[in-house]
Every structure is written in structure tokens, then in C-alpha cells.
Amino acid sequence: MEAIDLRSDTVSWPTPAMREAMANALVGDDVYGEDPTVNLLEAEAAALLGKEAALFVTSGTQGNLVSIFTHCGRGDEMILGREAHTFRYEAGSASGMGSVHPHILDVQPDGTLRLDQIENAIRGQNIHYPRTKLICLENTQGTVGGMALSVEYTAQVGALARRYGVKLHIDGARLFNAAAALAPDDIPGTARALAADADSVTFCLSKGLCAPAGSLVVGTRAFIDEARRTRKMLGGGMRQAGILAAAGLISIREMIYRLPQDHANARRLAEGLADIPGVRIDAARVQTNMMFFDLTPDAPINADTLAERLKTEYNIYLRPLYGGTFRAVTHYWITRERVDCVLQAIRALLAQ
Numbered sequence: 001m002e003a004i005d006l007r008s009d010t011v012s013w014p015t016p017a018m019r020e021a022m023a024n025a026l027v028g029d030d031v032y033g034e035d036p037t038v039n040l041l042e043a044e045a046a047a048l049l050g051k052e053a054a055l056f057v058t059s060g061t062q063g064n065l066v067s068i069f070t071h072c073g074r075g076d077e078m079i080l081g082r083e084a085h086t087f088r089y090e091a092g093s094a095s096g097m098g099s100v101h102p103h104i105l106d107v108q109p110d111g112t113l114r115l116d117q118i119e120n121a122i123r124g125q126n127i128h129y130p131r132t133k134l135i136c137l138e139n140t141q142g143t144v145g146g147m148a149l150s151v152e153y154t155a156q157v158g159a160l161a162r163r164y165g166v167k168l169h170i171d172g173a174r175l176f177n178a179a180a181a182l183a184p185d186d187i188p189g190t191a192r193a194l195a196a197d198a199d200s201v202t203f204c205l206s207k208g209l210c211a212p213a214g215s216l217v218v219g220t221r222a223f224i225d226e227a228r229r230t231r232k233m234l235g236g237g238m239r240q241a242g243i244l245a246a247a248g249l250i251s252i253r254e255m256i257y258r259l260p261q262d263h264a265n266a267r268r269l270a271e272g273l274a275d276i277p278g279v280r281i282d283a284a285r286v287q288t289n290m291m292f293f294d295l296t297p298d299a300p301i302n303a304d305t306l307a308e309r310l311k312t313e314y315n316i317y318l319r320p321l322y323g324g325t326f327r328a329v330t331h332y333w334i335t336r337e338r339v340d341c342v343l344q345a346i347r348a349l350l351a352q
């Protein structure tokens with residue numbers, strides 16, 4: 001990866017070991033249940049998160065959708081964050097394709113939904129109301145800066161959900177980043193604890209875990225059997241998908257353990273940015289591999305010019321989002337040396 005691309009961790013290329021494993025993968029027809037590499041990935045993913053079964057899906061979006069449609073019928077309601085990826089960035093698919101009604105709550109700066117607000121949002125029995133079937137959490141919560149929800153908080157939401165007979169789904173696109181932030185010495189144990197109270201969890205192989213594509217949904221055997229049918233409805237049956245699953249096996253066997261490096265690099269980047277005149281960032285908020293920063297009004301160039309010049313003059317990719325705020329995300333290909341190159345480049349461009 002020659003460019004230094006901080007726009008997202010989704011841009012991460014597969015590692016050389018992944019490419020080799022993909023070239024040599026044993027394959028079969030996964031819709032027939034005959035792809036040995038997919039079967040192995042599903043079995044290992046389920047065991048890793050302490051669940052009975054897992055399903056390999058094409059993307060995080062498909063994992064969330066498969067889960068939502070398996071938990072909810074048409075007109076049922078799910079409670080989720082106004083800033084949740086599922087609400088904001090999945091093309092309205094839950095309502096557009098499955099008629100699942102979103103009930104949105106504000107996401108707090110620490111990434112949580114308030115327990116009292118969740119409880120108030122759960123509907124009683126009344127023919128005027130949709131039926132509340134599902135609560136969705138996102139861990140890490142991306143739009144507030146990659147915040148890790150704790151095991152204790154997740155257990156509280158799980159207990160609330162059980163008390164009202166509602167299911168809990170976790171969009172854990174970056175669940176292992178959360179685990180790595182909470183307990184870098186026990187990433188699998190912490191990920192299992194984060195998943196324990198959920199009825200379903202989606203996690204992505206294709207972000208910080210570097211696989212080229214694919215996500216997993218985990219849950220009970222009965223849930224996953226039904227989810228497999230939902231995946232088929234969504235056109236997600238993938239035949240010789242073992243080629244992708246081979247990379248995914250490396251993600252869950254090896255790549256989850258190196259995420260603390262990405263977090264250390266993110267902290268280095270954030271602290272370095274905080275030292276550059278013209279940059280505004282709250283480096284103390286950086287918990288995982290993500291951060292947001294702005295330029296101050298007196299910076300010599302604006303956000304669009306900075307992004308353009310970083311690209312053309314330094315081959316560094318950073319994109320300003322809404323209102324000129326940058327999101328920077330570290331991953332396998334953003335080494336400590338590359339972080340230092342980025343800091344040097346931004347310092348030079350803002351010094352002019």
C-alpha cells in the first residue's frame with residue numbers, strides 16, 4: 001500500500017499471508033454447506049465469541065440487515081442510535097426493504113444509549129403502537145469517535161432487553177477494537193464478554209482485520225439457521241466463498257491480537273496533531289483507531305485545500321466530512337513511521 005490512506009480502516013489491503021492463504025484455500029459450494037473453509041471460519045468465529053453458531057455474510061451492512069430481519073417482522077420496531085451506522089449509512093435498508101420501524105435515540109459522547117431512554121422507548125401493548133422487538137448497539141461507536149462500550153454497560157442493556165422480552169443486536173463492526181481498548185491482554189475473552197448478553201452480533205473482517213471482504217453474524221444455532229435463510233433472501237449466498245474465508249481465518253486467528261498497535265498509532269497521531277498550530281483535536285477522547293479533528297478558523301488553509309494538497313503533494317489521503325471535520329482512522333498499513341510522515345506533512349502545510 002503506497003499511499004498513506006487514513007480515510008477509513010476499510011481501505012486496508014489484505015496482508016501477504018492472506019493473499020497466500022486465499023490462493024491455496026480449499027473451496028466448495030457454500031450455499032450447499034460444502035465449503036470447508038467457510039465452515040471452519042464460521043465454527044471458529046462462533047467459538048471465539050462464545051456463541052453456538054455463525055454465518056459468513058458479504059458485509060457489515062448485510063450482517064446487520066440479516067440480523068434485523070431475522071429478529072423483526074414488517075412493522076416491528078427497533079431502538080437504535082440516531083448516529084448509528086445502521087440508521088445513518090445503510091441506505092435506509094431496514095425500513096426500505098424490511099419495513100422495520102426505527103426508533104432513534106441520541107448517542108451519548110461515550111457511545112452509549114441512555115438506559116432510561118431505552119426503557120422509555122420500549123412500547124407497551126397497544127394496538128396503536130408498533131411492537132418493540134429489538135435494541136441495537138454499536139461497538140465501537142464510530143460516529144462519536146470509535147468509543148468502546150464496556151462489558152458492564154452491554155450487560156445492563158442485555159438485562160433490560162430480557163426484562164421486556166426484546167432482543168439485543170450488536171453492530172460490532174469493530175468489536176475487537178473495543179475489546180483491545182478495554183483489555184489489550186485479553187482480547188478474545190473481552191470480545192466474548194461483550195457478546196455474552198447479545199442475541200446476535202455482527203463483526204467485520206474487512207476493516208482493521210484486513211480481510212478483503214466479509215463479516216460474520218453470531219448467535220444461537222436456531223437464530224443462525226433462520227439468518228442463513230434471510231441471507232439467501234438478500235442474495236448473500238456466495239458459493240466458493242472459501243477464498244474470502246481463508247483471509248478471514250487469519251483475521252480472527254492473528255489480526256485481532258495486533259489491534260493495540262493501531263490504537264497506539266492513533267494516540268500518537270492525535271497527540272502529534274494536538275501539537276500542530278491550526279489543528280483542533282481532543283486527543284484524550286481517542287480510545288481506539290479513530291479520531292476527529294478540525295482546523296481552527298485562523299489556519300492558513302481550509303480543510304478542502306489541506307486534503308487536496310496532502311493527496312497531490314504527499315500521497316496522503318484524508319477526507320473532510322461534514323463541516324470540514326476530518327476523520328482519521330489507523331489500521332495495519334498505517335505504521336508508526338507513516339504516522340510521523342503524516343504529522344510532518346500537516347505541520348508543513350499549516351505552517352505556510
Ligand SMILES: Cc1ncc(COP(=O)(O)O)c(C=O)c1O
Nearest residue numbers: 059060061062085138142171173
Ligand atoms: C459501525 C459500522 N457498522 C457497519 C458498517 C458496514 O460495513 P460494510 O461497509 O462492510 O457494509 C460499517 C462500515 O464502515 C461501520 O462502520
